[in-house]
Amino acid sequence: MSGFSFFVGGVLPYVAFIVFVVGMVYRFRVWFKTPQPGKMTLFTNQGDSTTKSVLAEALFFPSLFRGDKPLWTGAWIFHVTLALVFLGHVRVFTGLLDSMLMGMGMSEEAIGTMSATAGGGAGILLLVTGLFLLIRRMVQKRVRQISGLPDFFALFLLIAIILTGDLMRFGAHFDLAQTRVWAASLLSFSPQIPENGMFLLHAMLAQFLIIYIPFSKILHFGGIFFTQALVKRR
Amino acid sequence: MSNETDVVKEISAIKKGPKVLKLYMDMCAKCGTCATVCPVYYGDDDAKYNPANRSDLIRKIYKKHNTATGKVLGSLAGAEDYNEEEFKEWEEHFYSCTGCRRCAAYCPFGIDNSVITRKGRAILDKLGMTPETMQNVVQISLDTGNTDGASPTALKAAVEFLEEEMHDEHGIDIKIPLDKEGVDYFYVPPSGDVLVNPEATTGIAKVFHVMGLADNWTMSSTLFDGANYGLFTGNDGHMKADNKPYVEEAKRLGVKYMFMGECGHAYRIMKMMMEAGGWWGDLPFKVINCMQWTTELIKKGKLQFDKSKNPLPVTYHDPCNFAKSCEIVEEPRVILQATCQDYRDMYPHGADNWCCGGGGGLSAMDDIRDFRMEVSGKKKMDQIRATGARYVAAACSNCKRQLGQLMEHYKEDIAVGGVHDMLSRSILINGKAAERVDYD
Numbered sequence: 001m002s003g004f005s006f007f008v009g010g011v012l013p014y015v016a017f018i019v020f021v022v023g024m025v026y027r028f029r030v031w032f033k034t035p036q037p038g039k040m041t042l043f044t045n046q047g048d049s050t051t052k053s054v055l056a057e058a059l060f061f062p063s064l065f066r067g068d069k070p071l072w073t074g075a076w077i078f079h080v081t082l083a084l085v086f087l088g089h090v091r092v093f094t095g096l097l098d099s100m101l102m103g104m105g106m107s108e109e110a111i112g113t114m115s116a117t118a119g120g121g122a123g124i125l126l127l128v129t130g131l132f133l134l135i136r137r138m139v140q141k142r143v144r145q146i147s148g149l150p151d152f153f154a155l156f157l158l159i160a161i162i163l164t165g166d167l168m169r170f171g172a173h174f175d176l177a178q179t180r181v182w183a184a185s186l187l188s189f190s191p192q193i194p195e196n197g198m199f200l201l202h203a204m205l206a207q208f209l210i211i212y213i214p215f216s217k218i219l220h221f222g223g224i225f226f227t228q229a230l231v232k233r234r
Numbered sequence: 235m236s237n238e239t240d241v242v243k244e245i246s247a248i249k250k251g252p253k254v255l256k257l258y259m260d261m262c263a264k265c266g267t268c269a270t271v272c273p274v275y276y277g278d279d280d281a282k283y284n285p286a287n288r289s290d291l292i293r294k295i296y297k298k299h300n301t302a303t304g305k306v307l308g309s310l311a312g313a314e315d316y317n318e319e320e321f322k323e324w325e326e327h328f329y330s331c332t333g334c335r336r337c338a339a340y341c342p343f344g345i346d347n348s349v350i351t352r353k354g355r356a357i358l359d360k361l362g363m364t365p366e367t368m369q370n371v372v373q374i375s376l377d378t379g380n381t382d383g384a385s386p387t388a389l390k391a392a393v394e395f396l397e398e399e400m401h402d403e404h405g406i407d408i409k410i411p412l413d414k415e416g417v418d419y420f421y422v423p424p425s426g427d428v429l430v431n432p433e434a435t436t437g438i439a440k441v442f443h444v445m446g447l448a449d450n451w452t453m454s455s456t457l458f459d460g461a462n463y464g465l466f467t468g469n470d471g472h473m474k475a476d477n478k479p480y481v482e483e484a485k486r487l488g489v490k491y492m493f494m495g496e497c498g499h500a501y502r503i504m505k506m507m508m509e510a511g512g513w514w515g516d517l518p519f520k521v522i523n524c525m526q527w528t529t530e531l532i533k534k535g536k537l538q539f540d541k542s543k544n545p546l547p548v549t550y551h552d553p554c555n556f557a558k559s560c561e562i563v564e565e566p567r568v569i570l571q572a573t574c575q576d577y578r579d580m581y582p583h584g585a586d587n588w589c590c591g592g593g594g595g596l597s598a599m600d601d602i603r604d605f606r607m608e609v610s611g612k613k614k615m616d617q618i619r620a621t622g623a624r625y626v627a628a629a630c631s632n633c634k635r636q637l638g639q640l641m642e643h644y645k646e647d648i649a650v651g652g653v654h655d656m657l658s659r660s661i662l663i664n665g666k667a668a669e670r671v672d673y674d
Contacts, residue, residue, distance in 0.1 A: 027260070036253035038511040040346065043561035044339040044585035057342070066586075067267045067340030075265070075342075141279060143266035146286040150312045151264045215303045215311070223261045224343050230254050231344040 008204040009193030013186050016207040023214025024222060031226045042231040053232040058224055071136070078129035081122050085165075088119050092176065093183035116169075123166040130159045154218055157209055164202035172198040237361050238316045244357045245295050254349050259296045261343055262286060268337035268347060273589045274330060277609035285337050288327050289350040291320070328354035329365055329602065332610055333466070333594030334554040339585065351594070356468030364467045367599045372463045372472050379479060380425040380459030389455050392428050400436050403668035408443045410435065411452045413487075419451035420484045421524070422504075423495030425459035426631035427652065434496050437654030440661050441528055444537060451493065457483045460500025461631065466595030474513060477503060481514050492521045496629035496652045498555030498562075505560060525565040525629060525653060532572050540667040543660040544574040549623035550653070551580070551614070551637065552587035553630035561585075566629055566653045573656045574625075580617045588613045590628065592636025606636060607643040615640050618648065625649045627656060 045063055047053035056062055061079075065072040091097045101111050134155045137143050168174040178194040185192040194200075213219055248255045268285040269275045275283045282288070290312075297304030297313035304313030331351040338346035358364055364372075374383040384392075393410045400408040411417070419442075427434040442451050457480050464473025484492050494501040504521045508514070531537050550570055556562040563584040571577045580587065591611025596602060614637070618626055626648060628634050637650040660667050 031253065031257060031260075034253040034256045035251045038252075038507050040254050040349070041506070042335060042338050042344065042346070042558055042585075043563070044558055057344070061342050063340050063344065064265075064267060064342040068265075068270050071265060071267065140266065142269035142275070142284060143264070145281040145284045146264045146266060146269075146290070148264070148312050149310050153310075215301075217261070217263050220261055220263050220343060223257060226253075227257050227261055227343045227345055230257070231338055231346065 005193045005195060005200050006191075008200045008207070009182060010191035012204065012207045013191075016210040019211045020213060024219070027214060027219060028222060031223070036230065039233060040230045041233050046232065046234075050229060050232050050234050054225055054228045057228045057232070074129045074132040074136070077125060078133065081125045081129065085119070085122050085126060088115070088122065091115065092179055095180055120169055123162065123169050126162045127159070127166060130155065130162055134159065150216060154212075154216060157205065157212070161202065161205045161209060164198060164205060168198050168202060174199060236318055237321060238318070240361060241316055241321065241357055242295060242299055244360060245292055246299050248296055248353070249300055254346070255353060258289070258345055258347075258350055259293055259300075262289065262293070262345060263343070265342065267340050267342065268345075271336050271340045273332060273334065273336065273591055273613050274610045276588075277591075277612040282327060283330060283609070285331070285347045288331060288354075289347050291324065291327060292350055292354055324354060325358055325363055325365060328358060329368075329594075329596065329599065330605065330610070331594060332554075332589045332591060332596055334589035335558045336554070336589060339558065348594070352465075352468045354468070355466070356470075359467045359469045364469075365599060365601070367601065368463060368467050368595055371595075371598055372467055372469070372476075375459070375461065375463060375476055376472065379457050381461045381463065382425045382429055382459065384425060384429060384458075386455040389428065389453075389458055392432065393453070396428070396432050396436055396439070399432075400439065404440075404663050404666065405669075406663070408436075408439050408663075409448050410439045411449070412455045414449075414452035415487050417450050417452050417487065418490045419447070419493040420487055420489040420491065420519075421451055421453050421493045421495060422460045422480060422500065423453075423458065424461050424497035424500060424631040426461075426634070427495055427497070428453075428458060431631070431634060431651055431655070433655035433658045434652035435654075437652075437656075437658035437661070438495070438524055440658055440663060441531065441537065441654075444661065444663060445531065452487060452489075454483050454487070460494055460497050460504065462500060462503050463595055463598075465499055465503055473503065473507075477508055478514065480504075481508065481517070484517075484519050489519050492519050493527070494521060494523045496524065496631075496654065498553035498560070498630045499632070501562070502555040502559045523560075523562060523565070525562060525569060528654070528657065529565040529568045532568055537572070537657075538662040539573045539657070539660040540662055541573065541575045541660060543667050544625075544656050545576070546574075546624040547576040547578055547622055548574040548625045548627060548656065549578050549580050549618065549621040550583070551590060551618070551626055551628040551633055552584060553628055553633050554587075554589050554593050556629055557585045557587060562629075566627065569653050569657055570627060573660045578621045578623055580621050580623075588617060590614050590633040590636045591640070592632055595632070597632035597636040603639065607640060611636060611640050615644050615646075619646070623648065625651065625656075627651060627653045629653050 061072055061076055098111055137147050173196055181192050182194055248259055264286055272285050294314040295316055298315050303311035328351050333348035333351055335346055335348050338344055371381050375381045442448050462473055462476045464476050494504055501523050509521045548570055550566050591606050591614055626637055634650050641648050
């Protein structure tokens, strides 16, 4: 085992997990506890209740839809696909889903085909919409004017993760069984790390992203519930 | 002398709240949607008018001093330290946002850049750098109780004049009671609606008369202006100091209703800040708006009108504080549709409407008139032109001033006024509307 693979497969997972959980819990705690005198309610795009309106914003981005339809299209597909891919990765780490599906009568081949179609499609969709967000940031004046290094860094990192993931899906070597062994071994603190260059690169970048989230604008996936609640409060 | 220490201290204080500002320091994704919907950026797409850039003036200093990544990585993490040269431009930057909250309505996270603008202005105010025009208005209001600096004698004279006007129009006495204790309604208009565009006030007086409540309402001869520029300069102390006498006057008069006139920010401060925030504890009265009241009466069929008195096409400009912050959207339309022959909505309207370009107190600043005409007010002019209206109603003295100047600047023959103005011209009293046709 090389130092690199031990770092990526045996050290980084623990670091990423701790940094992410502690970082986000800290953020949520601060946001929750900071006092807010007075009401900031904004009487536009209101649903029947605060909770419903906030949930709608988090799931369907209605405000953005009204403001910028091309961006909404790209951003919504990007985020929804990201969520699906996140769920798809559960299957990479554990065979539980497979046994459930087989219990429901699906054959192993059918599961493989479904995963290849849905996963492959999602991988391409993510790449396309990710590139759309990047190109938009470079080309559109109003976005370019406000884009700084952190904005490009976040997108480059995401696109690199998507690319390495797609490469594994469409060409480079990938061993599902090995990955599941690795995931299980992490839980028993005796990492058995797959010797797969592309996989390790993908895993490394993804873990960098996870570590980066609490310190970056990507924390908006949690912050949206707080900021939207302020303006949607009845 | 550098202002660095003070500015950094004020910005770092955001750590302790309010929550809304703290979140905005952490949260922008820089997607640019705010620029798409901003009236100022619509007028001029220079980077300095991009809302996210304006907010970043504060955000980047906050990051530099209060976040681990900002301290270690600096500009790589979007953090930058205080810069004296840039600070000199703060006044221009923070007084080129109209605080309309349109960005917040379309931002996927609901980030309200006007909150950051107000923080920027508050810091300028602490350092004595509030623009002179704004500072003067605040001072006059704190000294005299109204933003026009009018004396009780002047107010009494104006009220007498209005009573004579109404006598000429209808041939009967219609009162505007002053300093009357023990009544139910305490009318607090913007002072402009008595001194400059008084038809809104005659409209209100006529409704009270028709309802048989002529003896049940009052104005105050010392406190007749809900306008409160503390909201615009970011100075909470001034805002509360300006507000308190009105609450005390309402208590002294023993009224049931603080009856707010056609002034968006005055109503927002009374309703959403003072009343909702419990500034002065439990109140023996309720804050209501005159347009809600009149609308209810119209819906109940208690008021009749002669629409032929208002034959020209009329449109309504939604003042941002009323539509976006107080949900007063339907009411002015009910009144205008009941009193005018040809009411037309502009597009978009209601809470989605565009700012007049003079919000956030900018309307009072004559030194930036070119900016208000050519940049921030451009979209509004386009919208009004598209309706073909000959009269624009706006329930806000600041909007009215800005809109009037826009018509002058773009040489449009379109009159600007209030909502109850149209009611005043068409309401039937003893079966007859006002005998007067010489409206401008």
